[in-house]
Amino acid sequence: MTTLATRRQAAPGGSTTSRPARSGASSVGRPGFAWALPATIFFALFALVPLAAVAVLSFTSWSGLGDPEFVGFENWETLIADPVMLKSLWLSLLFIVLGVVTQTPLSILLGVWAAGNQRNRAILSAIYFIPLLLSSAAISVLWRALLDPNFGIPGQLSWLFGDGNLLGTQSGAIGVLIFVGMWQFTPFHTLIYQGAAKGIPTVLYQAAAIDGAGTMRQFFAITLPQLRNTAITSIILMVVGGLTTFETVLILTNGGPGTDTTITAFYMYQEAFQSFDFGVGSAIALVLVVVATLISLVVVKVSGYDKMNSSLEGL
Template sequence: MTTLATRRQATPGGSTPSRPARRGASSVGRPGFAWALPATIFFALFALVPLAAVAVLSFTSWSGLGDPEFVGLENWKTLIADPVMLKSLWLSLLFIVLGVITQTPLSILLGVWAAGNQRNRAVLSAIYFIPLLLSSAAISVLWRALLDPNFGIPGQLPWLFGDGNLLGTQAGAIGVLIFVGMWQFTPFHTLIYQGAAKNIPAVLYQAASIDGAGMVRQFFSITLPQLRNTAITSIILMVVGGLTTFETVLILTNGGPGTDTTITAFYMYQTAFQSFDFGVGSAIALVLVVVATLISLVVVKVSGYDKMNSSLEGL
């Protein structure tokens, strides 16, 4: 609408002044490679070059002392035979799936609600966003203290938590990590959904009301389909975030009990920076990059996100 209006207004001005204007525009140029240069340089410097260096390191044995020593495929053989590595990949996948399952419905509901005009909405929304303002380390330390089996919440609710050994069992530890992740990241995704829900044209709802559709019907037939692309964005962010979850694991469980919450990103840190085996650590990092890329590709392909179809259909 607006573009049409401007164009129409421009016509009466005559064709003469439009020529120099067009030349000016062409000398500024359409977005070309030069526009992407700063970002490309940064990406190359901080992502591609380190990636290449990590790839090289993965074929060496290096403890940080002396020079890296070339060992061929030794690190990769170690890794393939390492049960903890395989377990860590499964755990990472489990974390991603559980993260998406728990965070998505909650953030859609909260986001759609926060996009409305209810009373007290602004105040409550502001409160919901508080976890987003805290650092992961602070959040982990906070929950660690709250979940102390003797002096925290479990100690007060023995009928619910039993002996409170939440972090001492695999199911308990995973549950805690998923819960804390949900508490921490739901506000962020709520924010995304809120923005998207606000963008849904009100006419759609008005038309639906005339047709006799209730709130629930409107939510499933209008809101959800209109949020499709937003959901894909949000889910990809969750997947990448889940794969690189680190601080919460380090502080809350330290990968334990045993290796029961040692996800791949944490295992990489442990191998490289605690065991000083930078060779194997680099190999794990590469696996992580490959897995993350594959998952992103699959999500993009399956969802049709790559075709970039507008979801504002009918408009």
Template sequence: MEFSSRIDLDRRSGGRWAALNPLTWLGELSETRYWMYLLLLPSAAMLVAVVLYPTLYGFDLSFRQYRLTRPDLGTGYVGLMHYKRILTDAVFWLSLYNTMIWVTLSIVLEFLLGLLAALALHRNLPGTRVFAVMILLPFFLPNVVAGHMWSLMLDSRMGVINDVLVNIGLLDSYKAWFVSPVTAMGTAIIVEAWHSFPFFTLLILAGLKGIPQDLYKAAQIDGASGFSQLRLITLPMLKTVIAAAVILRVIGLVNSPDLLLILTGGGPGRSTQVLSLYAFQTAYRDFNFGYGGALAVVMFLILMIFAWAYIRISKVNRD
């Protein structure tokens, strides 16, 4: 009698412990519709910690007085003071203009070089694989490495590019490319295009692989030239890929001041001063994090407006 009662007690205790067992609880939860939310919870937490919180903190910082060189001013809220200052800041408007020049010319040059390289690689001619590796090499280099490498190659005293141009007669003497306001921006754009055009090459090449070859065969039968096939078939079929690549590169160019920081530092004068470099120098050279945060927020809004407008114009969302 005592033995049987002990067995019943153990069964009841085992049932209670099973209900409290985390594995049992998870097993029961996996049979409900709440299981997917539990699986998404780690990713959502990472997204909040890595993306949402820093973004909101940056917006909050733009409304504060936060100058490490003036601790007497405190860190309180100042409302729209920084944004009002932006409206009358001549350096901001010059940086905005330089950013438009920097982004537009870089994107055009990168797209043209990327398109030519992708079309060449798509033909699968002998030596294509070696050529593909050579094209991708610049993209593998960090911006810091590429910037210092080109800075040495374009050096006005011992740069190899100056030496070649002088020897072939294109220059009379060595030229300081990043000292003159006339050549500084153009030279930096060429360096940026050399470094980043493989990004367009990869995306366009992937898009070319998805175009049906029957379209080109039909066009050849109708007597369409190679340029007509490019204009009427290739580019329209690559519209989605090109739009995505342009948006990503614009975001990258606007947000990355490292190459210009290495090559020119925003000079000479302010001829190569762009918004990202101005925000970076305001925050980490002048230690004015409040105003630097406001500049970053303005850049964020400009990029959001650009992305929305470009998608609407290209009608990608209707395809």
């Protein structure tokens, strides 16, 4: 113990000379690379190898039986000429934009509001939290039941919902999916913003109040800028989540009416596991990976998030 203390005291003076000795001494007790191997191999087997495989499979024809057969660019040509594929990309984009636009302001407002320490806010926050306890499948099944044209809420409130078949039109179906997404994910993002808003130093608000800034002014001048990094994290999660929405579409609309809510992730499932065209399915999957990565990179770039090493570490 004494040697440790003396060495630490000596460090500021001769840090360059003491460094190699120190690392030499302490690497004795350090774990080797072998400690990381089991997890790395396991993850590579189920994520990285399949990622490479999906690229290969996109150049093959495979129905799930027998072996995949190499067909060159045929799947890609099919996809490029496929109007449903193009439509699915636009729909995915629409879903992402509408999801971000509806959930972000709501969760910022609720999060900042819930960060206040009045007692009623704690109780309401606990209720807001409940949708998080349900799985996506459970939420989709629940809303499908709630929106049932005959036995659901629209049937009972026909003065509000007309004939009650909300999922029968494209705009109705998209509206329902966006609304259910909001119901499902706003609590999560509210929690993120609530945590971040609680972390804003009260000194900032006190200083602003002394300068005569009102509640509104404080919100726009202090709260929002302080939540910027949180907003980026939250939006990336929304974008990736929106792009890969699956249960909700399958259970609530099954991609319909027609192909009017067939977003790309769902189209991939249909092509691969309903039409048993795994080659085309793999090609769509690859598009999905590329789009997901691009969007994340763009958000990170535009926001300047990549320059903040510490935040990335904490993510």
